[in-house]
Amino acid sequence: MNEYLLLTPGPLTTSDTVKQAMLKDWCTWDDDYNLGVVQAIRSKLVTLATKSNDYTCTLMQGSGTASVESALGSLVAKEHKLLIINNGAYGKRMAEIAQYLGIDHCVLNYTETQLPSCDDIEKTLLSDENISHVAMVHCETTTGMLNPAKQVGELLSRHNKVYILDAMSSFGGVPFDLADWHIDVMISSSNKCIQGVPGFGFVICKRDLIEESQGVARSLSLDLHAQWQCMENNQGKWRFTSPTHVVRAFHQALIELEQEGGVAARHKRYKDNQQLLVTAMRELGFQTLLDESLHSPIITSFYSPTANGYDFKEFYLLLKNQGFVIYPGKVSDADCFRIGNIGHVFENDITRLIEAISNSRYWL
Numbered sequence: 001m002n003e004y005l006l007l008t009p010g011p012l013t014t015s016d017t018v019k020q021a022m023l024k025d026w027c028t029w030d031d032d033y034n035l036g037v038v039q040a041i042r043s044k045l046v047t048l049a050t051k052s053n054d055y056t057c058t059l060m061q062g063s064g065t066a067s068v069e070s071a072l073g074s075l076v077a078k079e080h081k082l083l084i085i086n087n088g089a090y091g092k093r094m095a096e097i098a099q100y101l102g103i104d105h106c107v108l109n110y111t112e113t114q115l116p117s118c119d120d121i122e123k124t125l126l127s128d129e130n131i132s133h134v135a136m137v138h139c140e141t142t143t144g145m146l147n148p149a150k151q152v153g154e155l156l157s158r159h160n161k162v163y164i165l166d167a168m169s170s171f172g173g174v175p176f177d178l179a180d181w182h183i184d185v186m187i188s189s190s191n192k193c194i195q196g197v198p199g200f201g202f203v204i205c206k207r208d209l210i211e212e213s214q215g216v217a218r219s220l221s222l223d224l225h226a227q228w229q230c231m232e233n234n235q236g237k238w239r240f241t242s243p244t245h246v247v248r249a250f251h252q253a254l255i256e257l258e259q260e261g262g263v264a265a266r267h268k269r270y271k272d273n274q275q276l277l278v279t280a281m282r283e284l285g286f287q288t289l290l291d292e293s294l295h296s297p298i299i300t301s302f303y304s305p306t307a308n309g310y311d312f313k314e315f316y317l318l319l320k321n322q323g324f325v326i327y328p329g330k331v332s333d334a335d336c337f338r339i340g341n342i343g344h345v346f347e348n349d350i351t352r353l354i355e356a357i358s359n360s361r362y363w364l
């Protein structure tokens, strides 16, 4: 059915059955949709995220950024102060959101290849007692780096701060439990490791935090509390038109995640794909941007070749013609391209990709 595989970290390659789930029209106020699909998704997501009963899930229309904006704008009140840890494009985007919304905030900046350190974060917390909330990205999709989300959670729990994690590109593909890691608010979206199609995001957070957030939102359509209350009181109803086909596809994707063996099995497939890719690319002479120890199984940045008049666009089209779409680099101070490992992609696809790359002249 597909002309090419998307080796991009969202939108990504979905299964045929996920795509087929969209071939039916759904009514937004009928029980088949609200009870059968939306409520089922909300409770399945909480179960995937944690063993604890203290969390609740709210779905929000838009791309993943809309859900980040909704969470920051609806949960960080006027009297709060937000610290943002930034080591890539998505950390920077959270700082931009805070700026746009007029949220009192400060930013702890790193370069894109630096791992955030708990010592630095602790120093920042001690230097400004007004900081009440801290936001960080889990997998920085800019580089593929996996930030120390667990260690940061332990630190923030000791300091009694609200912890907001953008786990957009890791949730469903990297195992963790929100309660175990002291994460109060977690944000992800339909088109990443759950392997659905783009159109909405979701915020899983402590129930008491959302309960006490009425009136905080800085936007009407992104008011997280109002959306949550509508879903709670009306058995899954969204406030405004919901992306019904996308939601139906996501429900199917969640069933397929269970059939695959859950997050642990999916993590293993992604990790195996990534290791196969990196090993074979190194044999061809490519180098990764990050050290092995910093890598997520989600996406890998490779330095662009310097020989043979390499041109990304040409390389991209050459691979696309053979059935693979890769991603341009996003790192500001290094010339890279990226290959995503997530989606309905298997060992045999990676092997075919390597063949296509080795047939190109760029590795010479």
Ligand SMILES: *Cc1c(COP(=O)(O)O)cnc(C)c1O
Binding pocket: 010, 063, 064, 065, 066, 068, 090, 137, 138, 139, 140, 141, 166, 167, 168, 169, 189
């Ligand atoms: C994909 C992604 C987002 C959201 O991006 P959208 O383009 O708005 O869907 C946010 N944070 C991270 C870490 C991501 O990978």
